[in-house]
Amino acid sequence: MIICSIVFWISAFIIVWAMGGYALSLKLIGKVLSRKRLVKDYSYRPTVTVMIVAHNEEKVILDKLKNVINNDYPEDLIEYIVASDFSTDSTNQIVEEFIENHPDYKITLYKSKEHKGKTNAQNEAQKKVSGDILVMTDANAMFKENSISELVACFTDEKIAYVTGKLVYQNANENNTAASESSYWETDLRQREIESRIKTITAGNGAIYACRNSCYFDFDPIKCHDSSMPYLYAVQGKRAIYNPDAIAYEKAGEFTEDEFKRKVRMNRIILEALKDGIKVMNVRKYGWFSYFYFGHRTCRYLLWLAHALVLVTSIINAKSSWFYRLAFIGQSVFYGIAITNHFIKSKNRFMNMITYYSMTILAQWKGVINCITGKSKPVWDKAESTR
Numbered sequence: 228m229i230i231c232s233i234v235f236w237i238s239a240f241i242i243v244w245a246m247g248g249y250a251l252s253l254k255l256i257g258k259v260l261s262r263k264r265l266v267k268d269y270s271y272r273p274t275v276t277v278m279i280v281a282h283n284e285e286k287v288i289l290d291k292l293k294n295v296i297n298n299d300y301p302e303d304l305i306e307y308i309v310a311s312d313f314s315t316d317s318t319n320q321i322v323e324e325f326i327e328n329h330p331d332y333k334i335t336l337y338k339s340k341e342h343k344g345k346t347n348a349q350n351e352a353q354k355k356v357s358g359d360i361l362v363m364t365d366a367n368a369m370f371k372e373n374s375i376s377e378l379v380a381c382f383t384d385e386k387i388a389y390v391t392g393k394l395v396y397q398n399a400n401e402n403n404t405a406a407s408e409s410s411y412w413e414t415d416l417r418q419r420e421i422e423s424r425i426k427t428i429t430a431g432n433g434a435i436y437a438c439r440n441s442c443y444f445d446f447d448p449i450k451c452h453d454s455s456m457p458y459l460y461a462v463q464g465k466r467a468i469y470n471p472d473a474i475a476y477e478k479a480g481e482f483t484e485d486e487f488k489r490k491v492r493m494n495r496i497i498l499e500a501l502k503d504g505i506k507v508m509n510v511r512k513y514g515w516f517s518y519f520y521f522g523h524r525t526c527r528y529l530l531w532l533a534h535a536l537v538l539v540t541s542i543i544n545a546k547s548s549w550f551y552r553l554a555f556i557g558q559s560v561f562y563g564i565a566i567t568n569h570f571i572k573s574k575n576r577f578m579n580m581i582t583y584y585s586m587t588i589l590a591q592w593k594g595v596i597n598c599i600t601g602k603s604k605p606v607w608d609k610a611e612s613t614r
Contacts, residue, residue: 228543228544228547231540231543231544232540232544234536234540235536235537235540235541235544235551235554238532238533238534238536238537238540239533239537241526241529241530241533242530242533242534242537244522244526245522245526245527245529245530245533246530248522249418249522249523249526250414250417250418252522253418253421253422253519253522254417254421256421256425257421257424257425260425263424264424265381265423265424265468265470266381266383267377267380267381267383267470268380268382268383269376269380271379271380271382271383272301272304272379273304273358273359273360273379273382274304274305274306274357274358274359274360275300275304275305275306275358275359275360275361275362275375275379276305276306276307276308276356276357276358276360276361276362276440277295277305277306277307277308277362277363277364277375278307278308278309278310278349278352278353278356278361278362278363278364279291279292279295279307279308279309279310279364279365279366280310280312280345280348280349280352280363280364280365280366281309281310281311281312281314281318281366282311282312282313282314282318282342282345282348282606283314283315283316283318284314284316284318284366284367285314285316285317285318285321287366287367288309288318288321288322288366289321289325290369291364291366291367291368291369292307292309292322292325292334294369294370295307295364295370296329296332296334297372298370298372298373298374298375298376299372299373299375299376300375300376300379302331302332305333305358305375306333306334306335306356306357306358307332307333307334307335308334308335308336308337308352308355308356309322309334309335309336309337310337310339310348310349310351310352311336311337311338311339311348312339312342312343312344312345312347312348312606313338313339313340313341313342313343314338319336319338322334322336323336335355337351337352337355339351339352342606343448343605343606344448344449344604344605344606344607345433345451345605346446346447346448346449346450346451346452346605347448347605349363349452350445350446350448353440353443353445356440357440358440359439359440359441360378360379360382360437360438360439360440361437361438361439361440361443362375362378362379362435362436362437363433363436363437363438363452364433364434364435364436364475365433365434365477367477367478368394368433368434368435368475368476368477369475369476369477370435370474370475370476371473371474371475371476373472373473374392374435374473374474374475375473377392377470377472377473377474378390378392378435378436378437378470378473379437380470381468381470381473382437382439386464386465386466387465387466387467387468388438388439388442388460388463388465388466388467389431389436389437389438389439389442389456389457389460389465389466389467389468390436390437390438390467390468390469390470390473391419391428391431391432391435391436391437391457391467391468391469391470391473392432392434392435392436392469392470392471392472392473392474392475393416393435393469393470393471393472393473393474393475394412394432394434394435394474394475394476394477395474395475395476395477396408396409396412396476396477396478396479397476397477397478398478398479403572403574403579403583404479404482404483404485404486404579404583406576406579407579407580407582407583408479408486408583409479410580411583412479416469416471418523419469420469420471422469422515422519422523423468423469425515426466426514426515426516426519427457427460427461427465427466427467427468427515427516427519428457428467428468428469428519429454429457429458429461429516429519429520429523429524430453430454430457430458430523430524431452431453431454431456431457431467431469432453433451433452433453434475434477435473435474435475436452436456438456442460442465444456444459448605449495449496449603449604449605450496451493453493454500454524458503458507458520461507461513461516461520462506462507462513483569483582483583483586486583486586487586487589487590487593488607490586490587490590490591490594491590491593491594491597492607493590493594494528494590494591494593494594494595495594495597495598495603495604496598496603497528497531497591497594497595497598498595498598498599499598500524500525500528501525501528501529503520504520504521504524504525504528507520508521528591530587530588530591531588531591531592531595534588537554537558538555538558541554541555541558542555561581561585562585564578564581564582565581565582565584565585565586566585568581568582569582
């Protein structure tokens with residue numbers, strides 16, 4: 228019983244810290260330790276390569292090309308490359324026609340020879356670029372006109388190796404799933420802003436980010452830049468920062484099924500990410516990054532296990548304590564609401580947040596199972612509702 232109680236409280240702490248405690252602590256730390264503002268140097272004008280990664284994006288690739296060339300960065304210092312991950316639809320044809328019709332722009336198309344996923348396409352295409360700064364983006368993410376300039380302006384010293392921008396969901400008010408994702412994302416961005424001011428962020432986003440081309444690393448295709456790049460640079464003693472003024476617009480998944488698939492994909496290396504968390508727990512060596520990674524990443528990556536252990540230990544201890552009986556009843560009601568709402572599709576915000584959160588935990592479990600069974604893959608089916 229004592230062991231079960233210890234496991235219960237450790238697991239409960241992980242859940243509370245991941246879902247609120249860390250954010251609160253970070254807010255307090257940010258007020259006490261760092262009032263610094265993001266430093267930008269708009270006079271810094273290196274050569275830039277914008278890489279658009281696409282796999283069968285015929286629905287959006289033309290709009291993306293039109294969008295990305297409509298920027299305020301000096302035309303003689305910028306080039307564009309579309310990294311086509313073995314597209315089998317009309318994506319390549321659309322890009323080639325666009326290149327032909329826009330000879331004044333330096334645009335190239337790189338076609339990967341096999342369908343090995345986004346990271347592999349980036350690894351291959353990066354060998355063909357010459358820009359000092361490599362800006363990377365997804366085909367369905369639309370840039371604000373000054374976003375490239377905003378990303379570049381943040382590379383104010385050699386220790387800054389990576390800059391991520393702000394992804395804004397355009398359809399946040401259109402359906403329950405998108406609203407829940409947008410609410411979660413806004414909370415996450417507030418934490419990144421403070422981490423960035425103090426030292427370095429723990430993750431970026433695939434819609435809009437940039438790195439020094441000289442710092443690019445060929446990651447295993449199963450990994451994604453979103454989580455792998457900031458971690459690598461932090462370990463190397465460099466900085467990954469966040470600029471909320473570099474904005475990209477995208478649609479969130481409109482269906483729970485789409486978001487579930489996306490989150491399963493995000494958790495395809497969840498067990499390895501937990502190992503990475505252990506590696507950076509040396510506070511003397513990694514400083515604030517150890518604290519950031521534990522609260523922002525490790526605790527979140529452990530939610531699948533923490534919730535299972537809280538449920539099991541509350542059942543085991545239920546006979547001996549009213550507290551654990553109450554804890555079990557509370558969890559039963561929580562999951563009951565999620566299951567019920569999955570079928571009735573209520574418009575109640577509270578019920579939708581519970582459903583969304585439970586879906587996230589279930590996606591983590593699926594990710595863990597895929598890791599163990601060897602089913603994690605670097606390729607995936609995109610969510611059509613985000614196009």
